[in-house]
Structures are given as structure tokens and as C-alpha cells.
Amino acid sequence: MYLEHFGMQELPYTLTPNTRFFLQLPTHQEALNVLLVALGSGDGFIKVVGEVGTGKTMLCRALLNTLDKEPCVTAYLPNPYLSPEALRRNFALEIGIEDALEVPDYELVNRINLRLVEIAKAGQHTILLVDEAQAMPEETIEALRLLTNLETESEKLFQVVLFGQPELNQLLARDSLRQLKQRITFSCHLNTLSNDAVAQYLEQRAHRAGFDGLALFAPGAAKLIAKASGGVPRLVNILAHKSLMVAYGRGEMQIKKEHVRHAVEDTEGAAAVARANPVHWLLGTGLVTTLLCGAVYLAWLRGMI
CATH class of the missing domain: 3.40.50.300 (P-loop containing nucleotide triphosphate hydrolases)
Structure with missing residues (x-):
């Protein structure tokens, strides 16, 4: 749903082993x-x-x-x-x-x-x-x-x-x-990926999917994904995909730590991370669900227009 928003031709963070996204990490x-x-x-x-x-x-x-x-x-x-x-x-x-x-x-x-x-x-x-x-x-x-x-x-x-x-x-x-x-x-x-490797992984996959901006993930967002995923590529993909959905639902063009925090809260298997905004965390996965549903609705509305 967010492909056009971020200028991509295909989903960059799927769980299928698409070798076009095999990177030289x-x-x-x-x-x-x-x-x-x-x-x-x-x-x-x-x-x-x-x-x-x-x-x-x-x-x-x-x-x-x-x-x-x-x-x-x-x-x-x-x-x-x-x-x-x-x-x-x-x-x-x-x-x-x-x-x-x-x-x-x-x-x-x-x-x-x-x-x-x-x-x-x-x-x-x-x-x-x-x-x-x-x-x-x-x-x-x-x-x-x-x-x-x-x-x-x-x-x-x-x-x-x-x-x-x-x-x-x-x-x-x-x-x-x-x-x-x-x-x-x-x-x-x-081995699992280091923090730097996760940041490289995120940007390279985004560009291979068609993104042509300077940096899709803010440095803090990439670091938070690395920490929450433990450097496991599958979890990195899940968190990145959900973060893009949250950012799209809000109409924002770069992934920030706030988007990642919501993705982490909504993902089983992601490690506990520092919670900079306790109010958002008290809302729990209900807020994440609302944001994701909003993203779906926005995609539907744009299609109707």
C-alpha cells in the first residue's frame, strides 16, 4: 500500500527469499x-x-x-x-x-x-x-x-x-x-547483523525496490531496528515493513524512531527497547492497530479518488 508513497516498484522487506535482494553484507x-x-x-x-x-x-x-x-x-x-x-x-x-x-x-x-x-x-x-x-x-x-x-x-x-x-x-x-x-x-x-550492517541492509533493499531518496531511515530509527531485532534479518524485515506502514499512515516520508517503536510494540519476538515516550507505550498495540488501519483506509481512499 505504501509503494507509491515512497516511490518504490516492489515491497523491499518481504519474508520471501527473493535473491534480487541478496546483498553483499x-x-x-x-x-x-x-x-x-x-x-x-x-x-x-x-x-x-x-x-x-x-x-x-x-x-x-x-x-x-x-x-x-x-x-x-x-x-x-x-x-x-x-x-x-x-x-x-x-x-x-x-x-x-x-x-x-x-x-x-x-x-x-x-x-x-x-x-x-x-x-x-x-x-x-x-x-x-x-x-x-x-x-x-x-x-x-x-x-x-x-x-x-x-x-x-x-x-x-x-x-x-x-x-x-x-x-x-x-x-x-x-x-x-x-x-x-x-x-x-x-x-x-x-552471524546476525551489526548495527552498521542493519543500516546498510535497510537502505540497500529500499533502493533496490526503487526508492531514490537520500535516506529512508533516520539514523536513530535504523539503530532501534538493529537493537530490537538483534540483527536477525527476518525480524529486521518485519519491523521495517511495519515502520513504513506507520509512516505512510501519517503521511511522513522518512522513518523515525517513533515509527519503529510502534512497530516493535506490534511484533512478537522483538526485543524490549528503551521507551522514550511512555504515553504512547501505555496505549499499546491499540495505537499501532489504529495507525495501520488508517494506512489501509488512506490507500483505499486514494484508490477511490
Whole structure:
């Protein structure tokens, strides 16, 4: 509703992993560089761990887009909560075995091996990306490890990148999975954003969405978002989006601390912040709801005019 008001062509702070908004912030760019180096070195297992909302799926999609320009075949599992057989069938479909659902399971590993050899002979690499890997059942992880035993005398036939929450570390620490853990040659951790990185993140996403002003967020507003979000990109997006709605409802062109405070009060998971205006806080989320409803009404009214 606020796009025209701020001169934007698309929403800048959505929760969908739109890779057009993947920014070269230090923590994420460093992780992407590590992944590309590790994959280029032929390493079998690579692990990326980050807290909820730190941008793992966005990084995964950015890596997929980068690999599309390379001589490789990529397989992507967004939901790995699968049985061992389902894992093999999904992987087989991803690498181009079209009748994978009809092939008996006892024959499937051989078909996968033949397909992987075919890909390698064509001068390509096969890479499997597993998102939310902490949800993978233990027996399925073991089945994946056994699949990676498929190799030639000189190289692995495919590589695996695991993206997961910190629970993935706990899962791999089990004694029964020690063989897989020993195969992880590269591991990186996605950190939260610093105050400066949050300010950069907010402005860069706004400009990529079409905003052409000098500064959409006042310095104090950006700092408050950084503090309340803990530097978690998902929370940054939620708070920024709500702050824009409040500012739009008031007809204002720059996001100030006051707008952010209302957004924080209306957002579960946001940290408690200094409350500079106790009167507004006593009104609670009712004021936020009023402002947001006013923004909706204003958008409707402008449409009617």
C-alpha cells in the first residue's frame, strides 16, 4: 500500500527469499565465498549453520543462482523430512532420472550411480543442497552418507551442502553419525547483523525496490531496528515493513524512531527497547492497530479518488 508513497516498484522487506535482494553484507558474502571455494575444491560435505531468520534459505537460493552459471547439475531439497527411500527418489528425480518413482528401490542406487557417472563424463559436477537439514531423520542422514560413497578413483560423484539451524550441530554430534561428521570439510556460521550492517541492509533493499531518496531511515530509527531485532534479518524485515506502514499512515516520508517503536510494540519476538515516550507505550498495540488501519483506509481512499 505504501509503494507509491515512497516511490518504490516492489515491497523491499518481504519474508520471501527473493535473491534480487541478496546483498553483499560481510557475513553472508563471506559464507557464499566459502561455499564456492569448497565446492570448487571437490569437498564432499559442507555445512552452513545459522539461527532462525538469519538468511540461510536466501543464501541457499543465491548459491543455486550462482551455480546455474557453472557446468554443474544441482539438486535441491527444501524439506528433507523424508524416509531414506524418499530421499533417494527425490534426489534421482532432481538429477534427471525421470522414471525414479517407478524404479524398484533396490535398483535405484545403481541408476543413480550410472546417472552421476554420466554427468561427470560430460564434464559437470553434481551438487545437492539440503535446506532445513536439522529436520532430516537420523536414518535418512545415514542413507545420504552412503550415497556419497558413490565415487570414481579420482573424485566424488556428488557434493552435499547442508543448511540448518544450530540443532543440526547437535544432530551430527550423535555417536551414530560420527562418520558423516568426519566428512564435513568446510563449515560456516551465519552471524546476525551489526548495527552498521542493519543500516546498510535497510537502505540497500529500499533502493533496490526503487526508492531514490537520500535516506529512508533516520539514523536513530535504523539503530532501534538493529537493537530490537538483534540483527536477525527476518525480524529486521518485519519491523521495517511495519515502520513504513506507520509512516505512510501519517503521511511522513522518512522513518523515525517513533515509527519503529510502534512497530516493535506490534511484533512478537522483538526485543524490549528503551521507551522514550511512555504515553504512547501505555496505549499499546491499540495505537499501532489504529495507525495501520488508517494506512489501509488512506490507500483505499486514494484508490477511490
